[in-house]
Amino acid sequence: MMATMDRLDRAGAGPGRLWLATRAAATTVAIGFGLAAMSKPDTVGVGARLLIVLALGAGLLAARRLPANRTLAVVGGVVAVTAAWLLPQRDDVAAAVILAVLFALGAGIAVEPPPPSRSTQLGLLAGLIAMFALRFTVSQKTLLIVVVCVVAAATAATVAGRFPTRRPRRGRAVVFGTVLVATMLVFTGYVGAETPGATWFGGGTVHGPVDTGEVALTFDDGPNLGATRKIMAILDAHDVKGTFFEVGKAIDADPQITRALYDDGHLLGNHSYNHDQWRWLDPRYPELQRTQDAFRRAIGTCPVLYRPPHGDRTPFLAQVVRDHHMRMVLWSASAGDWATNDSRLVARRILAGAHPGAILLLHDGLDGNPSANRDVLVKALPLILQGLRDKGLSAVRLDRLLGTGDYQSC
Numbered sequence: 001m002m003a004t005m006d007r008l009d010r011a012g013a014g015p016g017r018l019w020l021a022t023r024a025a026a027t028t029v030a031i032g033f034g035l036a037a038m039s040k041p042d043t044v045g046v047g048a049r050l051l052i053v054l055a056l057g058a059g060l061l062a063a064r065r066l067p068a069n070r071t072l073a074v075v076g077g078v079v080a081v082t083a084a085w086l087l088p089q090r091d092d093v094a095a096a097v098i099l100a101v102l103f104a105l106g107a108g109i110a111v112e113p114p115p116p117s118r119s120t121q122l123g124l125l126a127g128l129i130a131m132f133a134l135r136f137t138v139s140q141k142t143l144l145i146v147v148v149c150v151v152a153a154a155t156a157a158t159v160a161g162r163f164p165t166r167r168p169r170r171g172r173a174v175v176f177g178t179v180l181v182a183t184m185l186v187f188t189g190y191v192g193a194e195t196p197g198a199t200w201f202g203g204g205t206v207h208g209p210v211d212t213g214e215v216a217l218t219f220d221d222g223p224n225l226g227a228t229r230k231i232m233a234i235l236d237a238h239d240v241k242g243t244f245f246e247v248g249k250a251i252d253a254d255p256q257i258t259r260a261l262y263d264d265g266h267l268l269g270n271h272s273y274n275h276d277q278w279r280w281l282d283p284r285y286p287e288l289q290r291t292q293d294a295f296r297r298a299i300g301t302c303p304v305l306y307r308p309p310h311g312d313r314t315p316f317l318a319q320v321v322r323d324h325h326m327r328m329v330l331w332s333a334s335a336g337d338w339a340t341n342d343s344r345l346v347a348r349r350i351l352a353g354a355h356p357g358a359i360l361l362l363h364d365g366l367d368g369n370p371s372a373n374r375d376v377l378v379k380a381l382p383l384i385l386q387g388l389r390d391k392g393l394s395a396v397r398l399d400r401l402l403g404t405g406d407y408q409s410c
């Protein structure tokens with residue numbers, strides 16, 4: 001490809017016109033894809049979207065002063081597309097802004113050098129419309145976002161074209177390209193490991209079938225000395241069975257609670273032994289078996305389902321889970337109930353995510369600390385159960401929702 005372009009250049013077919021055209025087209029698709037991803041409704045807030053558009057403009061401006069060659073342009077395009085692919089998978093503003101900056105830098109060095117022709121700007125517009133047509137049903141809100149993004153992108157491209165270029169030495173291009181790619185790789189790993197919905201990095205189940213009218217209530221980080229039995233009693237009073245992902249060290253602290261949940265017909269799952277920040281990085285992941293051992297001591301059998309603390313996982317951890325004939329389950333909606341005392345807010349958040357097939361994440365414990373105060377959930381649970389009934393949804397155990405096994409001999 002490059003050689004062909006060089007030949008075309010030498011043959012006098014214009015100053016790399018084919019290269020410029022290819023580059024403009026690729027950039028258009030990258031920018032269109034990125035903006036479409038960024039505008040995905042409900043993924044990030046309006047403020048974050050504004051930051052993202054600003055980051056795009058800044059990236060295009062910054063790129064005027066960055067090293068430039070064909071290899072870097074291709075690298076920039078790949079980085080931009082990767083960032084655009086990752087962005088809709090995240091719903092937190094910090095990650096969205098970092099990805100937007102990576103996207104903008106990538107798109108910035110891939111974009112056509114000055115002057116930005118009218119065809120580039122028309123291409124931008126066409127790319128955006130095509131991407132939206134492909135990926136989204138256009139609502140009024142989406143349409144408004146599209147218009148804002150198109151205007152912002154066209155303005156950024158035009159303004160960037162008026163800035164003088166001052167390209168540093170070639171050696172810096174290599175350094176810059178390497179740093180950009182390394183940053184992108186690190187962040188790709190981070191998103192893969194931390195995002196519940198990302199399945200390409202040892203992912204797990206995040207949703208059940210949507211045609212049954214059933215949801216699963218799941219409770220993590222227990223058993224908890226104060227709350228778990230109260231939660232069990234509330235569920236029983238509503239004739240509902242829950243799924244409890246328990247932490248091994250908390251099971252060992254008081255195996256009777258685990259035994260009571262099991263005898264009462266609730267489903268138990270494995271949620272690591274220590275529930276700490278780092279042990280999930282161990283490729284052998286001994287935490288899994290250690291917790292299975294705690295279950296064996298408490299109830300004489302071992303769970304089939306596993307949920308990683310904080311949703312953190314690596315492909316190695318996923319392999320250890322498969323080797324144990326277990327299934328990894330994440331969640332589709334979380335109440336953030338570890339960070340608030342407002343039980344109505346917890347109920348509102350969970351009910352907002354309660355659609356048929358939803359896997360709802362709540363916490364009867366905190367990080368496997370058996371004496372953590374979980375009054376917020378004890379108060380929120382009746383509201384949640386009432387809300388589910390009002391929506392015509394029935395709460396079932398995860399093994400029923402997903403049609404999987406419950407326990408295995410160990």
Ligand SMILES: [Zn+2]
Binds near residue numbers: 275308309310
């Ligand atoms: Zn947890």
